[in-house]
Amino acid sequence: MSHPSTTPAAARFTLDSAFGIGDVHPRLYGSFVEHLGRCVYTGIYEPGHPAADADGLRQDVLELIRELGVTTVRYPGGNFVSGYRWEDSVGPREERPTRLDLAWRSTETNEFGLGEFMDFCAKTGMEPMMAVNLGTRGVEDAVRLLEYSNHPGGTELSDRRIAHGAKEPYGIKMWCLGNEMDGPWQIGHKTAEEYGRLAAETARAMRMVEPDLELVACGSSGSGISTFAAWEATVLEAAYDQVDHVSLHAYYEETDGDRDSFLASAVDMEHFIESVVATCDHVRARLKAKKRINLSFDEWNVWYMSRSEAATPPDWDKAPRLLEDSYSVTDAVVFGSMVIALLRHADRVTAASLAQLVNVIAPIMTEPGGQAWRQTTFFPFAQAAQYGRGRVLRVEADSPMYTTAKFGEVPLLHATAVTDDETGEVTVFAVNRGQTSALPLVIDLRGVEARAVEEHLVLADADPEARNTLDQPDRVTPHSATGTTLTDGVLRAELEPLSWNMIRLTGRQD
Numbered sequence: 001m002s003h004p005s006t007t008p009a010a011a012r013f014t015l016d017s018a019f020g021i022g023d024v025h026p027r028l029y030g031s032f033v034e035h036l037g038r039c040v041y042t043g044i045y046e047p048g049h050p051a052a053d054a055d056g057l058r059q060d061v062l063e064l065i066r067e068l069g070v071t072t073v074r075y076p077g078g079n080f081v082s083g084y085r086w087e088d089s090v091g092p093r094e095e096r097p098t099r100l101d102l103a104w105r106s107t108e109t110n111e112f113g114l115g116e117f118m119d120f121c122a123k124t125g126m127e128p129m130m131a132v133n134l135g136t137r138g139v140e141d142a143v144r145l146l147e148y149s150n151h152p153g154g155t156e157l158s159d160r161r162i163a164h165g166a167k168e169p170y171g172i173k174m175w176c177l178g179n180e181m182d183g184p185w186q187i188g189h190k191t192a193e194e195y196g197r198l199a200a201e202t203a204r205a206m207r208m209v210e211p212d213l214e215l216v217a218c219g220s221s222g223s224g225i226s227t228f229a230a231w232e233a234t235v236l237e238a239a240y241d242q243v244d245h246v247s248l249h250a251y252y253e254e255t256d257g258d259r260d261s262f263l264a265s266a267v268d269m270e271h272f273i274e275s276v277v278a279t280c281d282h283v284r285a286r287l288k289a290k291k292r293i294n295l296s297f298d299e300w301n302v303w304y305m306s307r308s309e310a311a312t313p314p315d316w317d318k319a320p321r322l323l324e325d326s327y328s329v330t331d332a333v334v335f336g337s338m339v340i341a342l343l344r345h346a347d348r349v350t351a352a353s354l355a356q357l358v359n360v361i362a363p364i365m366t367e368p369g370g371q372a373w374r375q376t377t378f379f380p381f382a383q384a385a386q387y388g389r390g391r392v393l394r395v396e397a398d399s400p401m402y403t404t405a406k407f408g409e410v411p412l413l414h415a416t417a418v419t420d421d422e423t424g425e426v427t428v429f430a431v432n433r434g435q436t437s438a439l440p441l442v443i444d445l446r447g448v449e450a451r452a453v454e455e456h457l458v459l460a461d462a463d464p465e466a467r468n469t470l471d472q473p474d475r476v477t478p479h480s481a482t483g484t485t486l487t488d489g490v491l492r493a494e495l496e497p498l499s500w501n502m503i504r505l506t507g508r509q510d
């Protein structure tokens with residue numbers, strides 16, 4: 001572990017609108033709702049709560065979801081989807097069966113199902129991203145769910161949806177072909193050959209119903225698994241023509257008190273993204289295909305997985321408290337760095353889902369019958385979702401380095417920038433990974449039309465363990481930085497130790 005004892009030299013980069021990476025796809029700011037713990041029950045859905053609407057959706061939570069700026073929502077899992085029987089979740093509530101959820105050793109009442117999920121999407125303005133069960137089920141079930149959801153009417157299944165109160169088809173465009181099928185923990189876990197063939201055949205049949213769907217094949221459940229990269233190559237060899245995206249999942253946590261390495265987690269995340277891009281393009285070359293496969297980073301977050309694994313498993317409880325991580329300022333800085341990693345690869349990462357949305361490793365927490373609040377991770381996401389739009393510019397930073405046990409020498413600065421080509425506005429997102437010293441930042445703006453500093457917001461705290469809780473829901477919020485200047489085309493700022501920063505610059509004047 002090594003920390004600079006005095007103020008380090010400045011980190012520097014130049015922005016030039018001629019050097020872009022790609023447009024930010026709105027789906028980069030997606031999320032994930034799984035039937036897991038209290039994400040659904042007492043998270044988004046709690047009939048009888050003072051803030052619940054007539055459909056049992058908590059308005060206080062919906063308000064926070066809108067503020068968060070989430071664009072898509074993956075559903076219903078996660079591991080849960082590999083045992084999912086969608087028919088159980090539709091139709092009159094009193095007729096829906098209660099079942100064992102094997103993935104999370106919980107009891108699923110099916111009180112909240114597909115129709116309720118679609119209402120939730122409509123009320124929050126989020127695009128649904130539906131997963132089909134390729135664990136215990138297969139081609140026929142995927143096609144039946146698609147027909148129930150998207151066919152206008154006149155067939156048994158589409159008429160069933162209409163009889164259930166949804167006259168208009170749901171029009172779900174994006175579908176995940178299973179979840180983490182490489183993982184031995186997954187119900188119906190498969191080899192790459194088995195899954196590749198099943199994914200291809202499922203996709204082919206789904207496209208017979210609706211050709212212009214966007215389909216996501218399961219990549220590896222993580223880059224650490226022994227089959228990583230070989231899995232992607234085999235699956236794509238089988239399903240290349242039928243799918244549009246391959247999925248990536250990554251979770252990070254601080255282990256053995258090694259905060260320096262934890263703060264550098266995005267080094268691993270960027271390496272992961274680049275490895276999957278390389279694998280997709282390798283298969284493209286082998287198949288002599290024109291089409292490029294893009295990346296759906298549909299599970300990413302900080303997750304103290306080792307603590308979840310050490311906890312006593314639930315005993316078939318309904319909506320047990322599972323994976324309810326409380327996030328510190330340090331976690332939020334790493335989380336912000338993960339957002340930066342996604343943006344820096346916006347040319348190929350065209351969808352992403354923060355896992356998850358409420359209560360379960362989530363930016364929004366709720367108390368049953370009580371209030372809802374924002375975790376520290378809420379703020380980097382909300383700022384990026386609002387202002388991280390437009391075109392990502394290439395940032396090649398010259399930064400002072402620090403030493404980490406896991407990743408060797410790592411830059412103290414992790415940054416990206418986006419521009420709105422119409423207005424010339426520029427927004428910089430930057431993290432100072434240094435724990436003890438402020439980091440001077442100098443940005444040469446010679447190639448962009450930014451004129452003045454609109455705002456510089458910071459998430460940092462004298463206590464890196466500070467967090468928001470039920471008792472202190474507003475303990476951590478972003479504050480404005482002072483002393484950020486733009487003079488003669490050069491921006492100068494000081495990034496507080498261990499901080500997430502958003503610096504917005506005004507564009508040209510009309």
Ligand code: AHR
Nearest residue numbers: 077078079080179180355
């Ligand atoms: O997000 C929690 C779990 O993590 C998901 O159910 C699974 O896909 C992943 O392993």
